[in-house]
Every structure is written in structure tokens, then in C-alpha cells.
Amino acid sequence: MSESWPQWEIFVRSEAGLAHKHVGSLHAADARMALENARDLYTRRNEGVSIWVVESTDVHAIDPSEAEAFFEPSQDKQYRHPTFYHVPDGVKHL
Amino acid sequence: MTTPFLDARAQYVLRLADNALVLAQRLCAWIGHAPVMEEDVALANVSLDLLGQARLWLAYAGELEGAGRDEDALAYHRDVREFRNVLLVERPNGDFAATTVRGYLYDLWAHFALSELARSKDDRIAGIAQKALKENAYHLRRSEDWLVRLGDGTQESRERTQRAVNDLWRYTGELFLGDDVDALMQSRGIGFSPEALLDPWLERVRESFSTATLEVPADAWMQRGGKQGVHTEALGYVLAEMQVLPRAMPEATW
Amino acid sequence: MYTQMSDGIDGNPNAADEREGAFNARLDRAVKIESPDWMPEAYRKTLLRQISQHAHSEIVGMLPEGNWITRAPSLQRKAILLAKVQDEAGHGLYLYSAAETLGTPRDEMVAALHSGKAKYSSIFNYPTLAWADVGAIGWLVDGAAIINQIPITRCSYGPYARAMVRICKEESFHQRQGFDIMWTLAHGTPEQHAMAQDALDRWWWPAVMMFGPPDSESVHNEQSLRWKIKLFTNDELRQKFVDQVVPQSERLGLKIPDPDLRWNEATQHYEIGQVDWDEFYRVIRGDGPCNRERLQARIDAWDEGTWVRDAAAEYARKHAARSVA
Numbered sequence: 001m002s003e004s005w006p007q008w009e010i011f012v013r014s015e016a017g018l019a020h021k022h023v024g025s026l027h028a029a030d031a032r033m034a035l036e037n038a039r040d041l042y043t044r045r046n047e048g049v050s051i052w053v054v055e056s057t058d059v060h061a062i063d064p065s066e067a068e069a070f071f072e073p074s075q076d077k078q079y080r081h082p083t084f085y086h087v088p089d090g091v092k093h094l
Numbered sequence: 095m096t097t098p099f100l101d102a103r104a105q106y107v108l109r110l111a112d113n114a115l116v117l118a119q120r121l122c123a124w125i126g127h128a129p130v131m132e133e134d135v136a137l138a139n140v141s142l143d144l145l146g147q148a149r150l151w152l153a154y155a156g157e158l159e160g161a162g163r164d165e166d167a168l169a170y171h172r173d174v175r176e177f178r179n180v181l182l183v184e185r186p187n188g189d190f191a192a193t194t195v196r197g198y199l200y201d202l203w204a205h206f207a208l209s210e211l212a213r214s215k216d217d218r219i220a221g222i223a224q225k226a227l228k229e230n231a232y233h234l235r236r237s238e239d240w241l242v243r244l245g246d247g248t249q250e251s252r253e254r255t256q257r258a259v260n261d262l263w264r265y266t267g268e269l270f271l272g273d274d275v276d277a278l279m280q281s282r283g284i285g286f287s288p289e290a291l292l293d294p295w296l297e298r299v300r301e302s303f304s305t306a307t308l309e310v311p312a313d314a315w316m317q318r319g320g321k322q323g324v325h326t327e328a329l330g331y332v333l334a335e336m337q338v339l340p341r342a343m344p345e346a347t348w
Numbered sequence: 349m350y351t352q353m354s355d356g357i358d359g360n361p362n363a364a365d366e367r368e369g370a371f372n373a374r375l376d377r378a379v380k381i382e383s384p385d386w387m388p389e390a391y392r393k394t395l396l397r398q399i400s401q402h403a404h405s406e407i408v409g410m411l412p413e414g415n416w417i418t419r420a421p422s423l424q425r426k427a428i429l430l431a432k433v434q435d436e437a438g439h440g441l442y443l444y445s446a447a448e449t450l451g452t453p454r455d456e457m458v459a460a461l462h463s464g465k466a467k468y469s470s471i472f473n474y475p476t477l478a479w480a481d482v483g484a485i486g487w488l489v490d491g492a493a494i495i496n497q498i499p500i501t502r503c504s505y506g507p508y509a510r511a512m513v514r515i516c517k518e519e520s521f522h523q524r525q526g527f528d529i530m531w532t533l534a535h536g537t538p539e540q541h542a543m544a545q546d547a548l549d550r551w552w553w554p555a556v557m558m559f560g561p562p563d564s565e566s567v568h569n570e571q572s573l574r575w576k577i578k579l580f581t582n583d584e585l586r587q588k589f590v591d592q593v594v595p596q597s598e599r600l601g602l603k604i605p606d607p608d609l610r611w612n613e614a615t616q617h618y619e620i621g622q623v624d625w626d627e628f629y630r631v632i633r634g635d636g637p638c639n640r641e642r643l644q645a646r647i648d649a650w651d652e653g654t655w656v657r658d659a660a661a662e663y664a665r666k667h668a669a670r671s672v673a
Contacts, residue, residue: 003657003658003661004453004454004455005130005657005660005661007448007453007454023514024441024442024445024446024510024511024514025445025448026132026441026445027130027132027454028132029243029657029660029661029663029664030660030663030664030667030668032239033239033243033660033664036136036235036236036239037132037135037136040132040135040136040139041132041135041438041441044135044139044434044435044438045518061384062384063384064384064385064386065386115423119418122417122418122426122430123417123418125410125414125417125430125433125434125437126410126411126414126433126437126645126649127645127648127649127652128649128653129649129652129653129654129656129657130653130656130657131407131437131440131441131444132441133653134410134434134437135434135437135438135441138430138431138433138434138437139434141430142427142430142431142434145423145426145427145430146427148423149423149424149427152423165423166422166423169423170421170422189652190652190653190656242663243659243660243663244656244659244660246663246666247658247659247660247662247663248655248658248659248662250655250658250659251655251656251658251659251662254655335418335419336418336419338419339419339420339421339479340421340422343537343539343540345537346421346536346537346539346540347532347536348421348422348425348479348532348536
């Protein structure tokens with residue numbers, strides 16, 4: 001078996017005003033080819049107006065075993081959400 | 095009711111149609127067999143674009159001809175001698191290098207040809223050319239890109255690509271060789287001068303070949319005849335395969 | 349991406365049990381499993397086998413229909429078939445991409461296919477002998493695939509579920525184009541009608557077998573149901589298929605090749621005759637009419653593509669080095 005082409009993560013902006021969204025991955029020899037292949041593979045039905053490609057090894061993610069420590073501290077700070085506050089009857093524009 | 099002018103215009107459009115149709119037919123044979131799966135998808139895209147272009151040209155050619163032939167009648171019920179495509183597009187797929195080089199040489203010509211036709215005084219021709227031009231930009235980007243990757247890749251890939259160039263070069267002359275039909279269409283502001291495309295085409299070929307570390311072949315005899323219906327032997331097999339069902343059951347609709 | 353699938357036991361023998369408990373609790377709450385999450389090794393292996401088999405099926409599945417692209421009898425049919433087979437390549441790629449999140453590179457899965465170790469759907473080992481076969485495949489094979497796949501959009505593994513959502517959306521035209529071909533042929537010349545009937549005769553039983561062995565013999569059913577990788581049993585899905593297709597065949601004016609086929613008023617379901625499961629296992633084992641040709645075609649594509657992939661890799665390496673320098 002010959003060497004493999006690197007894997008790329010593909011992000012597509014479906015229309016102006018929306019963020020790029022991860023849609024999957026593919027293989028390509030370099031970034032330019034990854035963009036071409038992404039166009040063919042992930043936008044065959046007019047799904048995109050913009051594409052990002054990122055080599056998969058360049059994606060850094062949180063270790064799931066640390067997820068609790070990472071995310072739970074924000075759970076008890078309900079005062080960050082507007083629903084935490086009581087709005088007296090009749091008060092508008094708050 | 096036909097006139098020499100109408101006949102010539104139908105012929106002219108038929109040439110454009112057959113170029114796209116025969117190349118689409120060649121390319122669609124790759125699907126399922128490409129060097130990498132991403133390329134199956136890409137080759138199918140190019141083939142589908144060309145097939146779409148062929149259908150638009152054929153429909154118009156049929157109208158100009160005025161004999162009631164639709165796209166399928168023209169695609170499936172003409173023999174080799176009635177096909178008007180250039181020889182280049184009927185050449186066999188060969189290996190991926192041959193397919194890439196054939197695609198590049200044609201796509202680059204089509205880029206210049208369609209740019210001219212997009213300004214045609216015939217609105218239908220201009221409209222189809224404008225649509226095809228956008229698709230062609232993608233085809234050319236891909237084929238040029240692969241040409242450079244293969245030429246400037248490994249020693250094996252360069253050898254295969256240079257061999258393909260040397261094999262196919264003799265079929266490029268015809269792209270720039272006008273005849274009476276071309277002259278008439280050009281004089282009416284409908285078509286362009288094939289000869290005038292040669293310099294810009296050659297200039298760009300030299301640039302990309304240089305980037306691809308490929309050599310432009312020395313001047314040699316150029317094959318011709320496709321536009322007049324005198325083809326290479328390869329086309330007969332292409333048509334035999336493509337046309338088999340409607341020929342076997344001419345009374346059927348599909 | 350996310351290749352850290354190691355079990356990560358950190359010296360605590362109870363850790364695995366705790367994690368398995370948390371994993372099962374998550375399944376019960378219908379929270380999707382995502383690729384970097386801990387998962388039981390058996391879950392990972394089962395998923396990998398299922399998703400890669402599914403991917404292989406899409407890729408091998410290009411061949412029987414691809415066989416007719418160059419001979420499609422009208423330019424419109426040619427365009428439709430080309431777009432459909434292209435979708436199959438795309439769907440294979442979506443699925444390999446989903447499977448790669450489980451930590452196995454695509455090339456490894458492909459090598460397993462080529463060595464004969466990995467399986468793909470047995471249906472693609474039957475030959476497409478006539479144009480009507482393209483219609484029968486779209487109508488029956490894609491029809492069966494849709495019934496199989498729609499529940500998977502709700503399966504427990506996020507990347508697989510998402511790939512399947514995309515695939516189901518795109519495949520919605522596949523079955524219809526097949527039925528449309530059958531309709532045209534069934535209402536065409538007597539010759540065309542006979543061609544359609546012949547295709548149904550040959551594809552019916554293989555399509556019925558696509559749902560896998562009966563529940564009484566299925567090895568993976570129970571565990572996969574518990575893991576929410578499967579949501580219905582083979583027989584449940586098969587019944588759904590039969591109930592959908594029989595009335596469609598009547599509208600086509602074509603006859604299902606099963607003398608025992610009958611409507612059961614009490615259960616409100618169609619009942620089919622005995623399936624030849626020996627044939628099913630024979631084809632799975634490699635003795636179907638086209639097993640060798642299908643696999644060889646894929647191996648040839650790979651082997652003949654090696655120099656192309658190498659060239660692109662070499663080009664990329666040279667130019668990456670140049671842009672750094």
C-alpha cells in the first residue's frame with residue numbers, strides 16, 4: 001500500500017449570515033485539493049457559499065474525561081441568564 | 095425550410111454539441127474506477143456538466159435543422175460520419191494521465207471558444223456559452239491542477255503525463271483550423287475565428303507545461319477531420335456502446 | 349480526527365465498570381455518543397464493522413449500475429443515472445468519514461475490503477443484464493436501503509446518525525427514478541414490459557435478502573438493538589419492505605415471483621414464501637455470480653490509481669517544503 005493522503009475536516013457556510021458548520025471529512029494531498037474535493041463532495045446540491053478545510057491533525061479538542069471539570073462550573077451561575085431574574089408585572093422593555 | 099446559412103448554423107451548433115457529448119460519454123466510463131474515491135465524484139461532476147451542455151446544444155441544433163429531431167434522435171440515431179466533434183475528445187480514456195491531458199487541452203480551448211461565443215449575436219448560442227463558461231472554469235481549474243500535480247509529481251507520473259501529451263498533441267491542431275462553416279459564422283458575428291485562438295491557447299499551455307515541468311512537443315503533423323465527420327476508429331466503439339438500446343428497439347421510448 | 353480511542357484505564361479496576369454504567373445511562377437518556385467519548389470496545393467494533401460495511405456497499409454498489417451509464421437509452425436517463433452513481437460515491441465517502449471517527453483510517457478499511465476480510469451488501473454480487481435492472485435496483489434495492497437507513501438517522505452514534513441524515517435526504521430521488529424507469533418499461537412495448545418483468549424476477553429475492561438473515565438466526569440483532577445501532581429487527585424491516593412493494597408491483601402490472609405470496613387479513617400484512625437462505629449465505633461467502641468481478645474492479649481501481657495518489661502526495665510534499673523554505 002502506498003502512503004495515504006492526509007485527512008481534512010470540512011466546514012461549509014450554507015448561506016451568508018450563518019457560521020461555517022462541520023459537515024464531515026475527506027482525504028486530499030493538500031489544502032487546495034481538499035477545497036476542490038470538498039466542493040464536489042459536500043456542495044453538490046447548492047449547500048454552500050463558502051468552505052473551510054482544516055487538516056484533521058490540526059484540530060485540538062477537549063479530552064472527554066476532562067469535560068466535567070471543563071463545563072460544569074458554569075452550570076451553577078444561573079444569574080448569567082435573563083430568566084434568573086423576576087420581572088414585576090407591568091414592567092416592559094426589560 | 096433550410097438555407098445554406100441555416101444549415102451551416104445547425105452544423106456549427108452540432109459541432110459544439112458533439113464535443114461536449116463525446117467527452118461526457120468518455121468521462122462517465124471512469125465512475126467507479128477512479129484512482130481515489132473523491133475523484134469518482136469529481137469526474138462525475140465534469141461529465142454531468144458536459145452532458146448538460148451537450149443537451150442544450152443538441153436541442154438547439156435540432157431546432158435549427160428543422161427536421162423534428164430532438165436531443166435523443168441526434169445523439170442516438172446518427173452514425174460516425176454524421177458526428178461533428180473534434181478528434182481529441184473521442185480519444186480513449188487511457189490512464190489517468192491521458193484523461194487529464196485530454197481534458198486540459200480541451201478545457202483550455204473551450205475556455206477561449208466559449209468566451210468568444212458568449213458574445214455571439216445569436217442569443218441562444220450566447221446564453222448556452224455563458225452558462226457553459228462557468229462550468230468550464232471549474233473543469234479547467236481541475237484539469238490544469240492535475241496536470242501540474244502529475245507533471246511535477248513523481249518520475250513515473252511525469253513520464254506517463256509526457257507520453258500522454260506526446261500522443262494527444264497531434265489532435266490539437268484541428269481545434270484551430272477553420273473551414274467554410276466557421277468562416278460563415280464568423281462573418282455573421284455568430285462564431286469566432288478558430289485560428290485566432292491559437293496564440294493565447296499556446297501561451298497558456300506553455301505556462302502550465304512549464305509549471306508542470308512538461309515539454310511542449312515540437313511542431314508535427316496535425317490530424318484533422320472530426321469537424322467534417324472523418325473520425326478516428328475509436329469513435330465507432332463509443333457510439334456502438336452509447337447507442338445500443340435505442341438502435342435495438344427504435345420504436346421504444348425510455 | 350479524534351483518534352484517541354484508547355480505553356484509558358487509569359489503574360482503577362472499577363473505572364471501566366463505572367464508565368460502562370455512565371455509557372448505558374446515556375443511551376437510556378437518548379443522548380448521542382460522540383467520537384471522542386468513552387465507549388465499550390465491543391460497541392466501537394460493532395459500529396466500525398457496520399459503518400464500514402455500509403460504506404463498502406455504497407462503493408461496490410456503484411459498479412452494477414455504473415455498468416449501464418455508458419449505455420443509458422436517453423440523455424436524460426444517462427444524466428440521472430450518473431448523478432445517482434455519483435451520490436453513491438459521495439455516500440461511501442460520508443460513511444468512511446463517519447467510520448474514521450472511530451479511529452480506523454479509511455485506507456485500512458479499504459484494505460480489509462480488498463483482502464476479502466470485510467463484507468458488503470450481497471445484493472451487489474448479482475449482474476445487471478439489461479437496462480431494466482437499473483430500474484429494478486432503484487426501485488427495490490434503494491427502496492430496501494431507505495427502509496434500512498431511515499431508522500439509523502436516530503441511532504446512538506452521532507457521526508453515523510448525521511451521515512445517514514444527509515444520505516437519506518439525498519437518496520430520496522434514487523428510488524423514484526428506479527420506479528420511473530420500471531413504470532416506463534412496464535407501459536412500453538411488449539419487449540420492454542418483458543424486460544421489466546425479467547428484472548423483477550431476478551432482483552426480487554436478492555432484495556428481500558438485503559435485510560439480512562431472519563431474526564431467529566441473526567447474530568448481531570439483540571446487542572445492536574440494545575446499543576441503539578439498530579432500531580428494528582431484520583424481519584420487521586423486511587415486512588415493511590414487502591408491504592410497501594407488493595402494491596407498487598400491482599400498479600406496475602408486474603408479478604412478484606413468489607407463488608406463496610398472500611395477503612393476511614388478520615395481521616394486515618403480506619406473507620412471502622420461503623427465502624432461499626442457502627443462496628444468501630453462498631453469496632456472502634463469495635460464490636455469488638459477480639463477487640470476484642466486483643472485488644477485482646475495486647482492487648484494479650486502487651492498484652491502477654497508486655501512481656496517481658503517489659504523484660499528488662509527492663507534489664504536495666515538494667511544495668510544502670518549498671513554501672516553508
